[in-house]
Amino acid sequence: MPETTASGFLLTNPGKIDRYTGQDFNGNVTLDNWQESPFNRWGFAHINELITTATIRRDSSSQPPTGIAPVTTEHAEKWRSVDQFLESTHTDAIVVLQHGNVVMERYFGAFQSHDRHVLMSVSKSICALTMGILVGQELIDTQQSVRHYVPALKESAYGNATVRQVLDMTAAVRYSEDYLDADAEVQQQDRVAGWRPKLETDSRDTYEFLTRLQPAGDHGRSFQYCSASTDVLAWVIENVTGKRYAEVLSDELWSRLGTSDDALITTDSGGFAFANGGIACTARDMAKIGQLMLDEGKANGQTIVPSWWIKDTMRGGDPQLARGTAYQQVHPNGSYRNQWWVPGDPRGTVYAAGIHGQFIWIDPVSDTVIAKFSSCPQPVALELSQTHAEGFRQMVNILERKSAS
Template structure:
């Protein structure tokens, strides 16, 4: 990994490019250098950030069940799971901060689908300001989606991933729709024989399925990109600017983040955000505190209450994600784990990106990784046990 992109120019086997940036080991370099691979838009930080206070404790020896069923520790699990960085807050103070693979406190790292949870939070701000209505039809804002699955869907269906569509997101067996989508985002090289596309051309082609809207959770990343486009239309400003204005700057972010953009400059809210580990933890801490950050109410508390208390258990149980979390609810792009009213909720991205929030333990855990596989359930389940063990240790 240390030799990737070394030399002037790098030799072919050390070159990280659009064709290999999400493949291991190239991802150990590219996930913290996305701006050198794909065009991006900036997410401006606060002009007067509030530094995080350190109250360091050693959690390295905290033990829990590992991947193989044997006992492991935080120290060993980090190394065994391709972790690039991990930060733990207790009561808003840094109790543990660890970096690997060239990452450091001021270098952004892509958070993939944790980007969705950020959008779901921004939705609360826009709803409070009466800029959007979650119960309205998508087509009321975006007439371009006529003829697609979104024509008859409400914003709430997109927020909760309950759009009835035949689109499927299987990373190991990609459908033609998924290949077209990846090309439209600008994340993959143009496929031979496929027409050149961009997100605003692709999203109105997402097909309607046989299930009614609201019946079950069907994880479809284009839902989130469509909402990002809708937010731009409703506000008359680019999505990255909205994030800065309504979330990143007021919560006190320290370092400029970024979002990938397609060939025509549309950002990818479904997975394209890069941020520092500290700013991601700040965001998680704001969620833990019901929207309070940097001395102000950034996100309405009632919206976060809705995230925590609502979401259909039945839709989850009929959906496609029960292998990951057997019992959960999905609300406004956040996962509520276990039975309704449980202590923990989280945002999760492929290749091992996490925000884990345990309200009762006053604990927030942010983690970046370059796991080789997009979905690695043994690692994810190990870390769920690990996060719980850390929270219990800190609250004991």
């Protein structure tokens, strides 16, 4: 059993950490450092040993994905350049699907196919799919105000925002997303969620934290990436269903998707699941989320998410709302819709992304899904975003050439 310090921080076997990091050092993974390199390579794959989690149940009758197609010799040189991309971006796992079949599956270091990896903000996109299911069931109207569904948020920044504005991150909230600033609201929320050591001045739980957030202007005028907004969506989901978010996600999405393994989601002291970043699952199962998007909400012969919701997501939002953002430095015509990134390129690309290099990249033209887990040292960086976009497009190009040959 792992030992703990007097302050409750988890101590792990240094040899076990070494196998994941590829480094020989004597160190412990704690709530203070598990998101920092090189500790994050172990921490991202063992989040349930650091933070309380709830189970997101799979369908016990589901089968593993089909076998891996070999890479032919004529394309080996091109794949070598992909290897360089994967190595330079600190990849832990990558699964590539084309036409619904696994065409590439790689694991790095000690990471294995059955290991779960934290998704970070890819979790946001999954939350929105769950929301889409409930909208399709007419339990939620996206034009309604948040306070209509969550009266406790009436006096908060979200009281006058619509569900649609929260979905598209156009709610104006006094919230800093600076992951390296200890005083930023994103770090305050991390502490409340159990992701970092808590301070006496912090909110009791995520519910209380969300009620304390204040407005920062008029809603609907510009894109503001705000992690707390996804947790507001999860609270709406809880109130309209009368269930915990993790249970709704299990019942409505995960157990119907044909996933091979249970997923996990971190929970705070009040039992609130960290919808904006706390899901952990296998790479194979994350790829199935991308396939669900390509298949217009269908999986296992049934419609899980309404096709109109998927189509609306993939069409994207208004690029004008994101003008001047770092996002549009990488994707000049980019927009954000239903918690998914829509670059606005001719191929109709859509992707989900999380800090430290978590991605679901979807290319409709080639019918390709790329699911990637990483342990990048930096949470976010413009250059890293550009490198990933270029790397994914290169992979798609190789697959298209292979299909044409």
